[in-house]
Amino acid sequence: MSEQRIKTSTPIMPKWDPTRTMKANVFYGTCDVRVETVPRPMVTHPKDALIRVTATTICGSDLHLYHNEIPEMMKGDILGHEFMGIIEDVGDQVKDRKKGQRVVVCFDIACGTCDYCKRGEFTGCDTTNDSVTMEKMYGYRLSGIFGYSHLTGGYPGGQAEYVRVPFADINTLPVPDSLPDEKVLFLSDxxxxxxxxxxxxxxxxxxxxxxxxxxxxxxxxxxxxxxxxxxxxxxxxxxxxxxxxxxxxxxxxxxxxxxxxxxxxxxxxxxxxxxxxxxxxxxxxxxxxxxxxxxxxxxxxxxxxxxxxxxxxxxxxxxxxxxxxxxxxxxxxxxxxxxxxxxxxxxxxxGQCPCQRYWKDLLGRIEKGQIDPSFIITHRPAFEDIPKAYATFDKKEDGMIKNFIRPPSAVAYT
Ligand SMILES: [Zn+2]
Ligand SMILES: [Zn+2]
Missing domain, CATH: 3.40.50.720 (NAD(P)-binding Rossmann-like Domain)
Incomplete structure (x- = not known):
């Protein structure tokens, strides 16, 4: 992995709470992921939100990481980029989100203020990914992505009980209580x-x-x-x-x-x-x-x-x-x-979808009943069984198409 990293508009790694822990799905190596107890993240930057995850899932693209085929994966990385939850805490400069709000988080991390973000080209965000390797490979860097290797920043991901979300006003979508998690989670990706x-x-x-x-x-x-x-x-x-x-x-x-x-x-x-x-x-x-x-x-x-x-x-x-x-x-x-x-x-x-450009319109379509995204859910593994679910999904066994997973701390509330 490259030693040199490009300066980003927000810290990549959160501050970790020295007094609290959480469960998370952690990468160890090829076809080796483990659910472990790790430190809990905190609000780190004034535009952050801390999310208590109520639902998460495994993406087909997580299998590329599982096979260690994406450069710059490191032992200990928390995986997952499709998740939603309740806002547990916000930084001083978060304007339109507040504690207790239920939100979906998009996989791509945009700053909201660079030229790409201003044009709605959020996955092109110029300020949230610090990977020199990606710039060398592609000529440009795409935005940061949660839980998707240090090639996209190395942000801790959403197969966890808590996630720190940078630029919460841009990267979270409030969802109405009338729609269950199963119908809105997939707006994350x-x-x-x-x-x-x-x-x-x-x-x-x-x-x-x-x-x-x-x-x-x-x-x-x-x-x-x-x-x-x-x-x-x-x-x-x-x-x-x-x-x-x-x-x-x-x-x-x-x-x-x-x-x-x-x-x-x-x-x-x-x-x-x-x-x-x-x-x-x-x-x-x-x-x-x-x-x-x-x-x-x-x-x-x-x-x-x-x-x-x-x-x-x-x-x-x-x-x-x-x-x-x-x-x-x-x-x-x-x-x-x-x-x-x-x-x-x-x-x-x-290319990579700028979710923020489409998710309000698509939420409206879900509310109107044009589509019920829960049709895709074939399995509901327990959080501690995530490693087994990766293996089954990878082999396309047991008719598995999409998982719906509740973290342990969410089960009590839902
Ligand atoms: Zn995905
Ligand atoms: Zn940006």
Missing amino acids: IACTSWYANECAQVGKDDKVAIWGGGPIGQFSARWAMIRGASSVVVVETVEARRKMAESYPGVKSLNPDGIDVVETLKKMLPGGPDACIDATGFRYSKTLVHKVERTIKAETDAVDILEEIIRSCRKYGRIGLIADYVGYANHFPIGALMEKGKLSILIRG
Whole structure:
């Protein structure tokens, strides 16, 4: 890990309360996370809130950390970036939040005042991530992220009883008591990120949409696509339980890609080919032997098998939303198919979702009953069983799609 860090507008590490402890899920190494008793954080900066977490979960992207495939993970890091709770304490300069308020916290940490934040490009926030490595890798740094390696700052995460949240006025969303945690927790990431996938792919009225990956983002993306007026959606997914969940929504079909020609099949299922495609899989999934080998020998970090399938499937002049957490470098990128095969005007957009830009609108849609995000919850493990839940989720066993987890201190209140 780089010794040198860039100065941030807020301390990365909270002050720890010397008199109190809490339970948290802590990273130890590859496929090794443990629930431990650790010090409790405190309000550290005048714009902070301290949140007592009432609900948290494991994200598909946490599995990249679990496999130690994101640079700059350190033993002892507290994981988790999807959580909500009750404000326990606020700093002197927090204006619009107060103790006792129930809020969702977004995964991305924005300052609210830099040029990126002013434009609503919150995941581009220039002042909350101190990683020199990321600047070297990407040319720029994205915002800090809770519990997501020192590449995104190294902020302690939300699989914990308490979390210190910087810039509370920007990074928390008050939620009405009429909606249970199960319906609003996912505004912390996946409900917003899947909406953003649709925004990137410009999904609109009468579109035919294909989505790769029936995990939480793929499931939500399919429903949002229909809500945005798509005529039909196909979810490409190998796991049967995930295909079943996708198909339980009117207008959504699914496709098992194993052993078939996905491009040709999609042309039949969506005549003319998909207008919009969403990649909700992940950089770790390689289909072909060549990418399996190259990832194993570290000749590349990311496999582009899925993206190649998407570029070949997408109709000419179509749109692609890329949301699948690519992190590094890939070989055999199909630049020819993108450029030459009449697809000159295919549009690819993607990236990390600025939740703060969308979450009020999406909360309104939840309040109106357009969507009930709790459909995604398949498991409710006890907090001390988080390590087991990681293992099950990682192997896609037991039909696990999304966990809903109450920390021990929350159980008494809910
Ligand atoms: Zn997430
Ligand atoms: Zn900012």
